[in-house]
Amino acid sequence: MYLTPDLSPLAAEFFVLIMACVVMVADLYFADDEHKLTYWLTQLTLGVAAFITAGHLATEPQVLYQGTFVVDYMAGILKIAIYIATMISLLYARDYIAVRHFLKGEYYMLTLFSVLGMMVLVSAHSLLTVYLGLELLSLPLYAMVAMERNNGNASEAAMKYFVMGAIASGFLLYGMSLIYGATSTLELTAILNSLGHLGQNQLMVNFGLMFIVAGLAFKIGAVPFHMWVPDVYHGAPTAVTLFVGSAPKIAAFGMMIRLLVDGLAPLLHQWQSLLIIMSILSMAVGNIVAIAQLNLKRMLAYSTIGHVGYFLLGILSGNNEGYAASMYYILIYALMTLASFGMIVFLSRAGFESDKISDFKGLAKRSPWYAAMTMFTMLSLAGVPPFVGFWPKLEVIKAAVHGGFVSLAVFAVVMSLIGAFYYLRIVKTMYFEELDEPAKPIVVASDVRLMMIANGMAMLVLGIFPGWILQYCLTAFGL
């Protein structure tokens, strides 16, 4: 007899899916110029989804639906972080996209579908679901990057993003098919168990692993697969960059853990050496090239590459402490990305992008508060205590030292010194330089302003009380 499986663990996913459709339809019938209804409906969806997920927060991992889906603590925390990051990015994006005339209901609908993809991805427990989640996450993003149709840069960025993303998916799929060929299963636990006695298939698995790691590296933008990152970050409308840079990174972390740890942990030594090389290159290229950038969005794109290097440091140390450190890193990183790109969105107006470093000149005189918030964010990105960015850096470096990679840790701190230089340059521009022309007032809605200040203050407050977010990450890995 066929039993209908219990679908309640999927409640949040179903809810987001249904609401995405509702948003799409509602926007057709009830749309006003500002799409207020759709906006609030989307925010509401994410808020309710957060409650549903929080209600189902499981401490014991449950593998469901013939091993395709897993509900565990890590997935829950990552999903909640994804909702929050998305909510903040939508709030920041609202006015920006309205002014640039591409505020359409589709924007919110695409966002929700992308979020759904992320949710599937972090809960995936078979190669098939991983791929499904990844594509569902990526396709709406390509469209969002291209939404500002009359902007050449954005179209170029979308094209590049799409082609690169397709190549990465191709790599990933090829790797997955090789693994499937060797182990004849798609389910991650089954793969894990069969890796021990492969016999002749070892070579095939190693080969597949190379492709999987390459595909992952494409997605997270690790060197040498990073070429698309600066162009996409720069070309995409800032409001979209904001989203691309935050929530999907959290999901990408989930994907890495699922594939490399849940599925391919016995191959630790193989992927470890690959990640070490990528980590070193990312830290070096990201931090050094960022110095030469004059465009703030490009600079932050390279800084992302650098941060990916640090983030990999935790994963490559190959123990639960390191994974927790990386998870902490990515959560804090998403928050810092929101703050930094949020500030660019915040200072831009119709016809003025405010994305050059020189646009921040004299900000401290114009509006001391926003300058202070930006300073907090930059120092946090640089990893200067007492700001929050210091703690994840400390954690991943600690994990690396613990894993026996002391020289790698030394390299990481030297690179963070180089990184400090270009973040400080922003602070310098804001505080020590004067604006040449008379400043235009900064006009923003009060809820956005409030969020911006909360976001900036979070850099300091979480830096002084870093414990609780870290605790979630440690719990997620049973520490």
Next chain:
Amino acid sequence: MITMAGERNQGLSKVLSLFVALVTLALSVSLWMHFDASTAAMQFTENAAWLPSLGISYSLGVDGFSMPLIVLTSLINVIVIIAGWRVINDRPSFYMASFLVMTGLMNGVFAALDAVLFYVLWEGMLIPMFLIIGIWGGPKRIYATLKFFLYTFFGSIFMLIALIYMGIKQGNFSILEMHNLPLSMEAQTYIFFAFLIGFAVKVPMFPVHTWLPDAHVEAPTGGSVVLAAIMLKMGTYGFIRFSLPITPDAASHYSWVVIGLSLIAVVYIGLVALAQKDMKKLIAYSSIAHMGFVTLGFFVIFALMQSGSEDAAKLAMQGGLFQMISHGFISAAMFLSVGVLYDRMHSRNIYDYGGVVNTMPKFAAFFMLFTMANAGLPGTSGFVGEFWVILSSYQANFWYAALAGTTLILGAGYSLWMYKRVVFGDIANENVAKLQDINGRETLFLTILAVVTLLFGLWPEPLVHVMQASVNHLLQCGIQSKLSGIVGVCH
């Protein structure tokens, strides 16, 4: 005891910041009053879990090394706020707030008993200083402040790695437990040099001293004062809190490195100071030379302990500590004096002055005292520390003392020569002729510093008394070899 002055002042609330500074001072003076000088253990400890899952805690406490430094910091803060009262016109509340935040952080550095807390405060302190130099500094301030920040950041990241390594090894980050952590010679060597880089940048020692003249020259007077009087002390404080007790064997084995660098600082930097045309630069170089005495005193103890002269080692240690405090007052006074002149003339160039005594007799008298103290004249606090260090290092090696002794000539040379060119002679130009003598506010802070300088010069006993127990403890237990396998006999 919490002197974390995190208060921010909005508006033109200079009064409020002065009030906060005075309260902080009162708190730290009461700390002195209630300090139990008979023990080397940490006092007034405060403990709170911060990140218990990682073994990081918020723990503070003071001993004979840190307590005087906290009092010094608080006093200097009051003086800086008085000194900046009328001079700072651009965003004064921000200026005052930066100094208060910085004082809080610096006191925290001296009181921290957790390595991560120490690191957080140590780095956090750079941010207000970065802003102070960058916003209120001189024409080349941006270059200077970036150099300052990056240099110090560079130094401390190696320290961080060393701290993380030990933190993992012992499972928590308590500094006092690190003192007992058994470490092999190889590990000690790495840790010692990691610390050396971090602290040497801060002291600063030759050859990583080049940020100091730039930062000093470009910083506003208050910034220079805090830099010279307190920040430099953090480096030497780091040596006694971390390097000596955590890596005693490596410190003993490589003490020649530090001694050598200290002597280069004393002699070579002393000569460099002679050649300066800029008053602030001259004082900055003289600071480096004076700090050379502190590090010399701290590291010569190994040679002395080996030759069995424990009393001489004690004297060297105390000399170094005394020099730290005394230099804090003297360098602050020197920078303030130059600041007084700069506020009137907007020039730090020695050649723009001459004959100041004719128009500013009161100021000339104060300046004379501080210059003499800087040159190490007996009767001023500048003499005591240097004399003790020279005296004890003579017992270790004649040449140490001989080279260190050249400072008496060089110091007198650059200090008094500068004084002569600035103050004596005929009135050099009409700008000098128009100078007004110091006002009440300026008299106030110069008097405070003059009194302290003379007091400690004539009667060093109270300071020595509070440090005594900690010095004895460090010499008898702290620097005991960790290689013999008998660890923790003293604890």
